[in-house]
Amino acid sequence: xxxxxxxxxxxxxxxxxxxxxxxxxxxxxxxxxxxxxxxxxxxxxxxxxxxxxxxxxxxxxxxxxxxxxxxxxxxxxxxxxxxxxxxxxxxxxxxxxxxxxxxxxxxxxxxxxxxxxxxxxxxxxxxxxxxxxxxxxxxxxxxxxxxxxxxxxxxxxxxxxxxxxxxxxxxxxxxxxxxxxxxxxxxxxxxxxxxxxxxxxxxxxxxxxxxxxxxxxxxxxxxxxxxxxxxxxxxxxxxxxxxxxxxxxxxxxxxxxxxxxxxxxxxxxxxxxxxxxxxxxxxxxxxxxxx
Numbered sequence: 199x200x201x202x203x204x205x206x207x208x209x210x211x212x213x214x215x216x217x218x219x220x221x222x223x224x225x226x227x228x229x230x231x232x233x234x235x236x237x238x239x240x241x242x243x244x245x246x247x248x249x250x251x252x253x254x255x256x257x258x259x260x261x262x263x264x265x266x267x268x269x270x271x272x273x274x275x276x277x278x279x280x281x282x283x284x285x286x287x288x289x290x291x292x293x294x295x296x297x298x299x300x301x302x303x304x305x306x307x308x309x310x311x312x313x314x315x316x317x318x319x320x321x322x323x324x325x326x327x328x329x330x331x332x333x334x335x336x337x338x339x340x341x342x343x344x345x346x347x348x349x350x351x352x353x354x355x356x357x358x359x360x361x362x363x364x365x366x367x368x369x370x371x372x373x374x375x376x377x378x379x380x381x382x383x384x385x386x387x388x389x390x391x392x393x394x395x396x397x398x399x400x401x402x403x404x405x406x407x408x409x410x411x412x413x414x415x416x417x418x419x420x421x422x423x424x425x426x427x428x429x430x431x432x433x434x435x436x437x438x439x440x441x442x443x444x445x446x447x448x449x450x451x452x453x454x455x456x457x458x459x460x461x462x463x464x465x466x467x468x469x470x471x472x473x474x475x476x477x478x479x480x481x482x483x484x485x486x487x488x489x
Contacts, residue, residue, distance in 0.1 A: 201486070204344045206275035207282055208479050215285040223280055223352060227253065227359045235364070239374065246374040250360055250381065257356045261349040278343055281351045283335035288472045291328045294320065295462055311442040321460040325468045326437055329397070329429040330422045332471070334358060337396065338389035357382050383420050390414075390421035394428035400474035406431035409454065416451035423453060430454030433464050 216222065234249045268274055290307055297303035300320045305312040307327050315323070338358075342350040361382035364375035394410035409431035410424045417423025417438075430437040434456035440447050 199344055200347050201344060201482075203271055203275045203278055203347070204340055205479060205483055205486075206272060207278035207343065208284065208340065210275055210279035211282040211284050212476065213285075214279070215289070217280065220280075224355060224359050227257070227356050228363060230256065231360060231363050235374075241370060241372070241374045243373050243376050246364065247377040249364070249374075250357070250378045253356050253360065254353055257352050258349055261352050265348050274348060278348055278351055281339045281343070281355050283331070283339075284472065284475070287328060287331050287335050288469055291324050291465065291469050294324055295465055309443065311445065314442075318458075318460050321462060321465050322437055324465045325429060325433070325435075325460065326426050328465075328468055329393075329425040332397075333386065333390045333393035333421065333425045336475075337393045338386055341389045341392065342385075354385055357385055386421040390424045394424040396475075396478075397425060397428040397432060397471065400471050400478075401432040403432045413451070413453040416453070418450075427453040429468055430456065433460075433467060435460050435464055 230253055231249065234252070238245060238249070264277065265274070268277075294300055294303040294307070300317065301312045301315050304315070304320050304323050308323050310323065312320075312323075338354060339351055342354040346353075357378060360378035361375070364371050365379035365382060366372075366375060391410075394414065395407055398404060398407035398410070406428045410428040413427035413430070414424035417426065426437055430453045433454075435454060436456050436458050437453040438450045439452050439458075441450050442448070
């Protein structure tokens, strides 16, 4: 396992966030996906599978070369930190809370319609976004880095980027993005449950883990509902429900059985989980030093 790299990468991201002076690896992946789509798009499962496999081969080749050439774990941790989004996620949600235009601010984080959002809707969107992306942007990257190193981390990020760009259930991408969407579901299956478990543990609320399975399976995604349901439980609120996307209201299921009124304090309590995550990592470091 790569525990030392995981710990260093986590705290590098926690302290410095994204490095603005270099092009983010996900942007390179996005450029490749856009280029392939422009040149070879055809709404077929085969063509989408070729895109997915070709990107994964490319990412695996690059990361394998890096791992072979770079033996310094600090340098590897710096590289790995670019695949972790803990600080960016926290800062983004926190920024919405103190924005002078919360609707505009939240529109940068979600795909739902924001023009007619109430403050309650904004707060709900913040919490759902934080919970879901805690899995996709923090726990899952750390999980794959821990067990599979730099290559595992960035292969996960490649699949996640593919899903975010072509994994839609619409006329254009239904078949083209199907393979990458299924692969993303598979790779997030374990991290989503781990995230729900961590939310329950960090807030000392065993009921949250139970509720994550009770309500999580109701989500369209086989994974996203688990951390969202766990977060709803620890905050004693109700998430989900009817949500507008591209001018059409989608009747999403509810997650949790708490209050429907969601305040700024609920959002701040949700993102305070970051500090508890920090303490867990520090504890692991302390145990490692003692041992």
